[in-house]
Amino acid sequence: MTHILIAEDEFDIRELLTELLESSGYHVTSAANGMEALKLHQSATFDLMILDIMMPYLDGFEVAQQVRKTSQTPIIFLTALQDEDNQVKGFDLGIDDYIAKPFSLRILLRRIEAIIRRIQANAEEQLSFREITLFPASYNVLISGKDIILTLKEFQILHLLLENPGRVLEREQLIQQLWGFDAFGDTRFLDTHIKNLRKKINVPYIQTVKGVGYKLEATN
Amino acid sequence: MTHILIAEDEFDIRELLTELLESSGYHVTSAANGMEALKLHQSATFDLMILDIMMPYLDGFEVAQQVRKTSQTPIIFLTALQDEDNQVKGFDLGIDDYIAKPFSLRILLRRIEAIIRRIQANAEEQLSFREITLFPASYNVLISGKDIILTLKEFQILHLLLENPGRVLEREQLIQQLWGFDAFGDTRFLDTHIKNLRKKINVPYIQTVKGVGYKLEATN
DNA sequence: TTTCATCTTCAGTTAAACTTCAGGTAATGA
DNA sequence: TCATTACCTGAAGTTTAACTGAAGATGAAA
Numbered sequence: 001m002t003h004i005l006i007a008e009d010e011f012d013i014r015e016l017l018t019e020l021l022e023s024s025g026y027h028v029t030s031a032a033n034g035m036e037a038l039k040l041h042q043s044a045t046f047d048l049m050i051l052d053i054m055m056p057y058l059d060g061f062e063v064a065q066q067v068r069k070t071s072q073t074p075i076i077f078l079t080a081l082q083d084e085d086n087q088v089k090g091f092d093l094g095i096d097d098y099i100a101k102p103f104s105l106r107i108l109l110r111r112i113e114a115i116i117r118r119i120q121a122n123a124e125e126q127l128s129f130r131e132i133t134l135f136p137a138s139y140n141v142l143i144s145g146k147d148i149i150l151t152l153k154e155f156q157i158l159h160l161l162l163e164n165p166g167r168v169l170e171r172e173q174l175i176q177q178l179w180g181f182d183a184f185g186d187t188r189f190l191d192t193h194i195k196n197l198r199k200k201i202n203v204p205y206i207q208t209v210k211g212v213g214y215k216l217e218a219t220n
Numbered sequence: 221m222t223h224i225l226i227a228e229d230e231f232d233i234r235e236l237l238t239e240l241l242e243s244s245g246y247h248v249t250s251a252a253n254g255m256e257a258l259k260l261h262q263s264a265t266f267d268l269m270i271l272d273i274m275m276p277y278l279d280g281f282e283v284a285q286q287v288r289k290t291s292q293t294p295i296i297f298l299t300a301l302q303d304e305d306n307q308v309k310g311f312d313l314g315i316d317d318y319i320a321k322p323f324s325l326r327i328l329l330r331r332i333e334a335i336i337r338r339i340q341a342n343a344e345e346q347l348s349f350r351e352i353t354l355f356p357a358s359y360n361v362l363i364s365g366k367d368i369i370l371t372l373k374e375f376q377i378l379h380l381l382l383e384n385p386g387r388v389l390e391r392e393q394l395i396q397q398l399w400g401f402d403a404f405g406d407t408r409f410l411d412t413h414i415k416n417l418r419k420k421i422n423v424p425y426i427q428t429v430k431g432v433g434y435k436l437e438a439t440n
Numbered sequence: 441t442t443t444c445a446t447c448t449t450c451a452g453t454t455a456a457a458c459t460t461c462a463g464g465t466a467a468t469g470a
Numbered sequence: 471t472c473a474t475t476a477c478c479t480g481a482a483g484t485t486t487a488a489c490t491g492a493a494g495a496t497g498a499a500a
Contacts, residue, residue, distance in 0.1 A: 016403070040367050074338070091330030096338060104304050118316060118338055121292050124386065136385040138437065139429050151457055152431040189459050190479060209465060210476060216254030372444055409448050411488060430456065430487060 002116055006030040006053040007037035007063065020105055034058025038066055046073055048115060053079040061093060068094045076114050127162040129216055132204060134162050143201055151177065154197040161216040170213040222336055226250040227257035228272040240325055254278025257287055266293055269334060281313060288314045294335050348360040348381040349436055351423060352380050363421055374417040381436040390433040
């Protein structure tokens with residue numbers, strides 16, 4: 001979950017922003033001044049920081065400067081200071097965006113999204129179901145955070161199941177997709193792969209639908 | 221060198237921007253309308269696109285939409301349209317910044333830098349993975365600070381792996397990229413290069429994913 | 441031309457992955 | 471309940487992909 005730090009001394013604005021962002025699905029932590037923000041930054045990891053410039057104890061510039069010494073966490077300045085010099089000063093400290101008050105909440109949200117999107121463009125894609133996590137690019141699979149070694153066929157089967165959670169994949173469909181031929185004659189080899197896969201992942205989510213195929217589903 | 225595409229129908233503004241960005245050290249290509257911009261995007265790779273919204277043939281929205289279908293190239297809208305709906309529409313298409321005319325050149329520059337900075341967080345002056353460090357420009361490789369002499373093919377393979385740490389590079393993909401032909405018939409020569417590379421770097425990070433390819437990953 | 445490093449080919453080996461098999465088990469429907 | 475069918479399973483057998491060391495080919499430099 002994306003974790004955002006807000007530093008803003010005015011209570012009303014701080015609350016407004018917190019509510020707005022939380023209702024948009026972000027996890028928000030807020031600080032009433034720059035010193036507090038900096039301490040929070042040092043004790044936790046944030047995906048994004050929104051800083052007011054004019055705050056007691058430490059202003060936004062100073063916070064940004066400190067943060068940038070050790071971290072690349074994206075920073076947005078939110079401020080009543082409209083003049084160009086302050087904007088330039090901010091960007092030169094390495095901030096990512098500068099939004100002047102009064103601002104539109106919709107646009108603030110969009111700008112936040114734009115930055116988050118850009119960061120997460122570099123993150124590896126992953127597919128999850130309960131304690132199973134599969135990384136298509138690295139061919140890695142984690143069960144409850146633990147690495148599991150799968151063979152290619154096992155990986156591919158699990159991948160297909162994870163792409164269609166809850167949906168039954170027919171035997172013929174699976175074989176068609178992974179072996180590239182239409183199933184004919186004996187297809188017991190599929191059972192064997194399923195067996196081995198089940199044993200390795202050791203969680204009871206691969207369910208048999210007799211006469212049809214297999215699906216990924218939790219029992220309760 | 222950072223390559224920027226500018227799409228702007230007004231000649232004066234286009235020239236002004238081109239000069240400004242070139243004098244700041246960017247490589248600039250410009251287009252006089254959306255259609256031209258889209259074609260340029262399809263024939264070359266840009267690090268950033270600056271699009272005017274109101275242009276003949278294809279407007280900025282349409283260009284952005286097309287680009288986003290296949291590419292994550294950062295996009296900045298530069299426009300006289302100040303209203304909120306257009307800004308929101310832009311961000312929802314996946315653009316990275318929205319700058320309203322009239323704009324300050326200094327601030328435009330800073331916003332461009334902010335985006336480039338965020339993307340090129342891993343500026344390719346040097347690539348590292350654990351005790352491996354590779355310098356693309358000088359074709360040098362260090363392992364734990366010690367110089368290692370690699371042949372060209374070995375270097376190229378390691379380079380590709382370092383650019384995609386953790387990601388499996390398929391055999392065909394590697395051969396396609398380094399030899400420029402589609403793999404067919406006997407491709408055992410790849411194994412040989414991998415073998416020699418492994419022996420030289422003498423760290424256990426090049427892992428085989430049987431039936432797929434190779435990846436760079438630490439074992440623990 | 442000779443030399444040398446590099447790249448590619450080759451063939452034997454190894455180890456992993458995949459498939460087959462056969463006996464057992466569970467679900468299904470008459 | 472019983473018969474049938476489909477699926478499960480462990481073990482054995484087969485195939486295939488990758489590894490390896492050595493030898494041959496290539497091409498640039500001396």
